[in-house]
Amino acid sequence: MSETAKQLEALIARGYRHGFVTDIDADTVAPGLDEDVVRLISKKKGEPAFLTEWRLRALRHWLTMKEPHWAHLRVAPIDYQAISYYSAPKAKKGGPKSLADVDPKLLETYEKLGVPLHERARLAGVAVDAVFDSVSVATTFKERLSAAGVVFCPFSEAVRSHPELIEQYLGSVVPYSDNFFATLNSAVFSDGSFVYVPKGVRCPMELSTYFRINAMNTGQFERTLIIADAGASVSYLEGCSAPQRDENQLHAAVVELIALEDAYIKYSTVQNWYPGDVNGVGGIYNFVTKRGECRGRNSHISWTQVETGSAITWKYPSCVLRGAGSIGEFYSVATVNNHQQADTGTKMIHIGRDTRSTIISKGISAGRGQNTYRGLVKILPSAQSARNFTQCDSLLMGGECGAHTFPYVEVKNPSATVEHEASTSKISDDQLFYLLARGIAEEDAVNMIVSGFCKSVFKELPMEFAVEAQKLLAVSLEGAVG
Amino acid sequence: MSPMLTINNLSVSVEGKPILNGLTLEVGAGEVHAIMGPNGSGKSTLAHVLAGRPGYEVTSGSVTYEGRDLLAMAPQERAREGVFLGFQYPVEIPGVNNVYLLKAAVNAARKQRSLAEVDAFDFLGLVRDKMRLMHMEDSFLSRGVNEGFSGGEKKRNEILQMLVLEPKLAILDETDSGLDIDALKVVAAGVNSLRAPQRSFVLVTHYQRLLEYVVPDFVHVLVRGRIARSGDKSLAVELERRGYDWVSGEAA
Numbered sequence: 001m002s003e004t005a006k007q008l009e010a011l012i013a014r015g016y017r018h019g020f021v022t023d024i025d026a027d028t029v030a031p032g033l034d035e036d037v038v039r040l041i042s043k044k045k046g047e048p049a050f051l052t053e054w055r056l057r058a059l060r061h062w063l064t065m066k067e068p069h070w071a072h073l074r075v076a077p078i079d080y081q082a083i084s085y086y087s088a089p090k091a092k093k094g095g096p097k098s099l100a101d102v103d104p105k106l107l108e109t110y111e112k113l114g115v116p117l118h119e120r121a122r123l124a125g126v127a128v129d130a131v132f133d134s135v136s137v138a139t140t141f142k143e144r145l146s147a148a149g150v151v152f153c154p155f156s157e158a159v160r161s162h163p164e165l166i167e168q169y170l171g172s173v174v175p176y177s178d179n180f181f182a183t184l185n186s187a188v189f190s191d192g193s194f195v196y197v198p199k200g201v202r203c204p205m206e207l208s209t210y211f212r213i214n215a216m217n218t219g220q221f222e223r224t225l226i227i228a229d230a231g232a233s234v235s236y237l238e239g240c241s242a243p244q245r246d247e248n249q250l251h252a253a254v255v256e257l258i259a260l261e262d263a264y265i266k267y268s269t270v271q272n273w274y275p276g277d278v279n280g281v282g283g284i285y286n287f288v289t290k291r292g293e294c295r296g297r298n299s300h301i302s303w304t305q306v307e308t309g310s311a312i313t314w315k316y317p318s319c320v321l322r323g324a325g326s327i328g329e330f331y332s333v334a335t336v337n338n339h340q341q342a343d344t345g346t347k348m349i350h351i352g353r354d355t356r357s358t359i360i361s362k363g364i365s366a367g368r369g370q371n372t373y374r375g376l377v378k379i380l381p382s383a384q385s386a387r388n389f390t391q392c393d394s395l396l397m398g399g400e401c402g403a404h405t406f407p408y409v410e411v412k413n414p415s416a417t418v419e420h421e422a423s424t425s426k427i428s429d430d431q432l433f434y435l436l437a438r439g440i441a442e443e444d445a446v447n448m449i450v451s452g453f454c455k456s457v458f459k460e461l462p463m464e465f466a467v468e469a470q471k472l473l474a475v476s477l478e479g480a481v482g
Numbered sequence: 483m484s485p486m487l488t489i490n491n492l493s494v495s496v497e498g499k500p501i502l503n504g505l506t507l508e509v510g511a512g513e514v515h516a517i518m519g520p521n522g523s524g525k526s527t528l529a530h531v532l533a534g535r536p537g538y539e540v541t542s543g544s545v546t547y548e549g550r551d552l553l554a555m556a557p558q559e560r561a562r563e564g565v566f567l568g569f570q571y572p573v574e575i576p577g578v579n580n581v582y583l584l585k586a587a588v589n590a591a592r593k594q595r596s597l598a599e600v601d602a603f604d605f606l607g608l609v610r611d612k613m614r615l616m617h618m619e620d621s622f623l624s625r626g627v628n629e630g631f632s633g634g635e636k637k638r639n640e641i642l643q644m645l646v647l648e649p650k651l652a653i654l655d656e657t658d659s660g661l662d663i664d665a666l667k668v669v670a671a672g673v674n675s676l677r678a679p680q681r682s683f684v685l686v687t688h689y690q691r692l693l694e695y696v697v698p699d700f701v702h703v704l705v706r707g708r709i710a711r712s713g714d715k716s717l718a719v720e721l722e723r724r725g726y727d728w729v730s731g732e733a734a
Contacts, residue, residue, distance in 0.1 A: 429536070430573045437533050437569075438583065438643065439561035439590035448586070452577025452626065 029086040035059060038187050041086050045156045048163055051170075058176035058186030065180045072372040072404055073312055073341050078250060078285070085188040085221070148204050150234075151196040155223050158194035165196055169227055173256040173293045173320070181252040181314075182289040185221045189254065192222035197232035197263075206462050208237040224255040228263035230296060235266040237465055251310075253288045261296030261323065268461050269317075270469050272309040286310035290317035291347075294326030294355075302329040303346065304460040306469040311340060316374065318347035321355035321383070328357040331457040333469070336369025336401065337477060345375035345406075350383035350416070359390040362454050365401035366477055372404040379416040387417045394424040395453050397477070425453075447474040484549060485510045486682050487532075487651060492543035493707075494524075494531050501527045503707035504543065509651070512679040516693055516718060517686045519704030520726040525686045526570060528704070529655040532684070533567035534560050547651065561587070562594040564650030568640040568657050575627040580639070583627050584609060584646050591647065612645040615675060617668050634665040641672040648676070653684045658692035670695030690718035703729045 029040060038059050042052040067078070145152050151162060159166055176186035197203050228234055238255075257265050271286065286309075292301035303317035319328025330346035348357035363371040377388045394403035409418055427449050435445035451458070451470050458466045487509040494502040501524045509515050519525050531538045532545065534557030545552040552560060575583070589599045606623075613622065616638045628636050637657055644652055654673070658666055673683065673696050685698065693701070693715060701717040702709045703726075710729050711717065721729070 428573070431575055433535055433557065434569065434573045434575070435583070436557040437535075437561055437567050438587040438647075439558050439594075440583075440586055441558055441590065444586065448578050448583070449575060452575055455577035 028084050031084045032081050033059075033083070033085060033188065037085055041188060041190070044086065045159070047156075047159055050163075050167055051159060054171065054176060055187050055189075058183050059188075061177050062180070062183040062187055065183060068180050072343050072370065072374075072406075073314060080184070083250060086190055144204060149198045149201055150203050151194065152207055153194055155189075155192040155194045155225065158196075158225075162194070162196065165227065166194075166225070169225060169256070169258055170223075171256075173258060173291050174254050174289050179289060181287040182254050185223060185252050185254045185289070189221045189223035192224040192253070193226075193236075194224070195226040195234060195236060197228045197234045199229045200231040201229075202232070203234040206235050206237060208239065220249075220251045220253070222253045224253070225258075226256070226265055226267070227258045228260065228265050228299075230261040230263060232260075233264035233266075235268070235462060237268045237270070237462060239270045239272070239465075239468075249284050251284050251286050251288070253290075255288070255290040255317075257290075257292030257301055259292065259294050259296065259299035259301050259323075259326075262298050263296060264300045264302075265292060266302045266304070267292070267317070268465060269303075269305040269307070270461075270465055270472060271305065271307045271313070272472055284310045284312075286313045286315065288315040290315060291320065292318070292328070293320040294323050294328060294352075296326070297323045297352075298325040298327075299323050300327040300329075302327075302331070302460070304331040304457065305333070305344075306454075306457070306461070306472065307332070307334040307342060307344060308472045310342075313340075313342040313344055315344050316346055318349070319357065320349045320351065321357065321386075322351045323355075324352040325354045326352055327355070329460075330357075330359045330361070331460040332360070333362045333364070333454045333457045333473070334371055334373075335364045335473060335477060336366065336371045338367040338369065340367075340369045341372075342370070343372040343374055345373045347376040348378070348388060350377075350379045350386040350388070353382065353384040353386070355383055355386045357386075357388045359388070359392075360456055361390075361392045362457055363392070363394045363403055364397070364450060364453070364473075364477065365394065365403050366397040368400045370402045370404070372406065374406045374408075376408040376410070377418055378409075379411045379413050379418070381412045383413050383416065385415045385417075386413065388419065390418075390420045392420075392422045393453070394422075395450065396424065396426045443474070446477065450474075450477060486513075486548060487552075487684075488544075488546040490544045490546070492531070492545060493541045494527055495539045495541055496527065496537065500541070501538075501707055502531070505704075505708050507702065507709060509682050509684060511682055512677075513700065514677065514683040514685065514696065514698045516698040516701045517684060517704055518688070518690070518701060518718060518721060520730065521688070523704040524707040525688075525704055526655055527707075529567060529570075529653050529684070529686050532560075532653050533557060533565065558590070559594075561647075562591045564591075566644050566647055566649035566652045568637075568644060568652065568654040570656040570659065572628050572631075572636040572640055574629050574631070576629050578627045579623075580625055580627055581606070581609060581623050584643060587643070587647055609642075609646060612642055615645065616642050616672055618642065633660040634662065637661060637669060638665065638672075641669050645672055645676060648681075650680065651682050651684070652676070653686070655686045656688060657685075658687055658689065666692065667695060690722045693718045705730050 029037060035056060038055050039052065042055055174182050176183055195207060226236060257267060259265050294301050301319050305317060307313055317330060321328050328348050332344065334342045334344050336342050345361060346359055348359065359375055361373045363373055365371040373392050375390065377390065379386045390407060392405050392407065396403060403424055405422060407420055411418060431449055432445055435448060436442065450473060458469060461469055485508045489505055489507040492502055492505045493500065517525050517528065527538065540553055547565065585600065585605055592599065618638060628639060631639065640657060657669060661669060670692065685692065685696065698715055701713055701715060703711045703721065
C-alpha cells in the first residue's frame with residue numbers, strides 16, 4: 001500500500017452523521033404478524049373494506065412464500081414475528097394541522113437531517129412530504145400543488161380522499177403476489193406518498209419525500225404510488241436516513257409508477273440508510289421493489305438512484321415498456337464501504353414496439369464491500385425495433401472489496417438492438433498523485449476522482465440533489481482509498 | 483541571498499535500487515536549469531522526488547526550498563508553496579472537468595496564503611487568455627482532465643496549468659518528448675512567457691531541441707545519478723554533436 005493510501009486509511013469512518021434517536025412517545029403495535037395485526041393496521045388507518053381485503057389476501061399469500069436467497073448477498077436470518085409492524089408518533093389531539101402543531105422534537109430531527117420544511121423549502125422550490133416512522137407529519141406546498149390539480153399527500157390520506165384512484169392503480173404494477181418482500185409490504189404497509197398529476201399538467205415543482213426510521217425494532221414498509229395521467233410530467237425525489245443501532249432493521253418498501261400516454265415520470269433516490277459500523281454490526285436491510293409501467297404511447301419513466309447507505313441493499317427499479325415508443329431509463333450509483341453489500345440493478349421489459357431503454361450503472365466498492373449489478377433486458381416478440389443500451393462500470397478502492405456483474409439479456413424479436421459495455425477500474429496512485437501535485441488535498445482528490453466516475457449519473461439528478469449526492473458520496477467513502 | 487532550491491548530496495533509491503547517488507545542485511531565483519542525460523540516468527526520478535511522489539526513498543542528503551526542508555513537506559503542500567511538476571505522462575481523470583481542476587488547484591494555493599477564492603468569472607477570463615497562448619480550443623474547458631487528449635494536447639495542458647498556477651519553481655519532466663515542431667514552439671512560448679526574475683525552471687530533457695527555444699542559463703548532464711558535467715547552453719549543443727557517451731565515458 002502506498003504512503004498516501006496509508007494516511008487515507010487512517011482517516012476512515014468519520015461515522016454516520018444521521019445516527020441520532022429522537023426521544024418521542026410512539027404508538028407502537030406489539031411485535032408479531034397475523035390477520036389480527038393486519039386488520040388492526042387497516043382499522044387504525046380507517047381504510048375502506050377493499051383495502052383491508054387486499055392486505056389480507058397479501059398476508060395469506062405471503063404465508064405460503066419463502067424468503068428469496070438468489071441474490072449475491074449474505075443476510076442474517078430475519079425473525080418476522082419479532083418485528084413491530086406499526087409505529088406512529090403520539091399526536092396531540094387529532095394530528096397536526098400545520099407546521100406549528102408538529103412536535104418541535106420532530107422538527108429538530110428534520111433540521112438535523114437538513115430536510116427543508118420551512119421557508120428554505122420554498123426558496124429551493126421543493127415540496128416535502130415527511131414520513132416519520134409510519135405517519136406523515138407535515139406536508140408543505142399543498143396549496144400551490146392543488147391549484148395545479150396535483151394531488152401530493154400521504155398514502156393514508158389518499159386512501160380517504162381518492163379511494164377510486166387507489167382501487168384502480170394500487171398493485172397494478174407490483175401485484176400483491178409479486179415477491180416475498182413486496183407481498184409482505186402489501187399486507188402491512190404503513191404509509192408513504194401518493195402523487196396524481198392530471199392530464200396535461202406539468203407539476204410546478206419537484207416533489208420530495210424524506211422517509212425516516214426512528215422507533216426501535218420497527219420495520220418500515222412504505223408504499224408509494226405515482227400516477228402521471230396523459231401528457232403530465234412530474235419529478236419526484238426520495239431521500240432516506242435512519243438512526244444508528246446495533247440491530248438490523250428491515251425496510252421493505254414498494255414504489256409503483258404509472259405513466260399514461262405522453263407522460264413523464266422522473267424518480268430520483270438518494271439513499272443514506274444507516275450502513276452498520278466498520279465491523280458490519282447493525283444497519284438497514286433495504287429490500288425494496290420499485291417498478292414503473294410506461295402504460296401509454298410515448299410515455300417515459302426515468303429512475304436515478306444514488307445508494308450510499310444500508311447494510312444490505314436489494315433493489316431493482318424497473319420499467320415495463322408497454323406503450324409503443326415508450327422510454328425507460330435507469331441511472332445508478334451504488335457505493336459499498338466497510339461490510340456493506342449491494343445487489344442492485346434494473347429490469348427493462350420491452351413489450352411495445354419502438355421502445356427504448358438506457359441503463360447506466362456505476363458501482364463503487366471500498367473496504368470489504370461487495371457490489372453487484374444485476375440487470376435484465378427482455379425484448380418480447382411484440383417489441384418490434386426495440387433498443388437497449390447498457391453501460392456498467394465498476395470502481396474498486398482497495399484490495400478487499402468486490403464487484404460483480406450479472407447482465408441478463410433475453411431477446412425474442414430479431415429486430416432488436418441491444419448494446420452492452422462494461423468496465424472495471426481502480427483509483428490509481430498515479431491519478432491521486434497527479435491531483436496532490438496540483439495542491440489538492442487528499443480527500444478532495446479522492447472525491448474528485450469518484451465524482452468524475454459518477455458524473456453521467458449525477459447529471460441526471462435535479463441540481464440541488466446532485467450536490468447533496470456528491471457530498472453523501474464523499475462522506476460514505478471517506479478514507480476508503482488503497 | 484540564498485538560492486531558491488538547494489539539493490545537497492541527494493541519494494535516492496526505488497525499491498532498494500539506488501537511482502540518485504549524491505546529487506548536488508543549486509538553482510537561484512530567475513534561473514533556468516536544464517537537466518540532460520541518457521535514459522535511466524535518474525532525470526525523472528529527480529523531478530518526482532522534488533514533487534514528492536511516494537515510492538522514492540531518500541537515503542541521504544537534503545533539499546532546501548526557500549529555506550525550508552522540501553522533503554519534509556507533503557506533495558500537496560509543495561504545490562501550494564509554488565512547486566510545480568509538469569508530468570511526462572499526464573494521467574486521465576475521466577469526468578473531472580479541466581476548469582474545475584484548475585480552479586481547485588488555484589484556490590488550494592490561495593487558501594494556503596489566506597486569500598479568498600478566485601472570482602469564477604474573472605478566473606474563466608484568465609484561463610481563456612492562457613488558452614489562446616497555448617493554441618487550445620474553447621471546447622477544452624468542458625472536457626475531462628486529459629480525457630481522450632492526444633499526447634501533444636496533454637503536454638500543452640500541463641503548460642496551461644503552469645501558466646494559470648504561476649509557480650515559483652517549475653519542474654518540467656520531458657515536456658518536449660513526443661511533440662512535433664509546431665507544438666514544441668507553442669510549449670516553449672508558454673514557458674518563456676512565464677520567465678521572471680523571481681521564478682525558476684528546471685527543465686528535464688533528453689534532447690537539446692527544446693533548449694533552442696527555451697534558452698537555459700545552465701545545463702547539467704546527469705550520469706548514473708549524479709551530475710557529471712555542468713556548463714552553459716553551449717554544453718547542450720556539444721552533447722548533441724558528441725553524444726552522451728562522451729560524458730558517460732568521462733564519468734566512469
